[in-house]
Amino acid sequence: TDYYLAYALSRHLFSGTRTAVFQSVESALPSMQEPVISQLVIDIESLTLPYFDILKRLRQLIKQRNDIQIFIMLSSRDEDLTTFISLSGPFYILSRNLRLPEVRHALLSPVPDYIHSRRINQLDWEMIALLLQGNSLKKIALLQTQPYHRIIYRLNQLITRLGLPSRQRFLHLIHRLNVTSLHLI
Known part of the structure; x- marks a missing residue:
């Protein structure tokens, strides 16, 4: 993941709380089996896998743990891609352009996204x-x-x-x- 983002999340947004940083989705998935982990933040643009492969793994994770909240950080450059990702699963889309206080607020109080009822089956x-x-x-x-x-x-x-x-x-x-x-x- 992006080291600056990881540092901001762990040191400034959630200092004192248990925050783990992983280099890939594969390395994060085993930790997601722990019931104490309730959120996953993914900077999808910093990963080296195709988006479809990442989304496929996240959909599988949701089948195993439907209680986890998944936040996907995206630039808002590609509206078609953003729409596809939001329809791919019960994911919360966060803009990479948000300031730290806005990211913190979004992670602490995610707004239910009613687009989830139209998910891709x-x-x-x-x-x-x-x-x-x-x-x-x-x-x-x-x-x-x-x-x-x-x-x-x-x-x-x-x-x-x-x-x-x-x-x-x-x-x-x-x-x-x-x-x-x-x-x-």
Whole structure:
């Protein structure tokens, strides 16, 4: 993670409390099994894994521990990406541009995000994963044992929920989810 952010969180925002800093999501996951840990703050832009892989791991964590609050720090540059991440799970999105008092307030009193009721369901998540692997929509229909027209309908519904104007924009979005660093786009 970003060392400046880690230092600010542990020394200035929550000094005197138990705060752990991890270099990767993988190294943090074993600690998440401890019931005393109730929050996870992820600076997703400082990680070297593709966003989709990180979100997949976080979705698995939520299935194991639905009592944990996950905060994902993002720059507000990419609205499509922010919307996708917020629909990916019960995550709280924090702007990386917030000042320390605002970050502290957001972490101590998270506002319920009603967008969570519109989350991406497991079947659509698998469809996105298959698209990221390069599968065609016809192949996805075969793999998910669904009619092709149903896959098209679900894809169009997902694009609408994401607020995207076209499939082309959706393809650009999933490309951004699959790269390890946004500067590669």
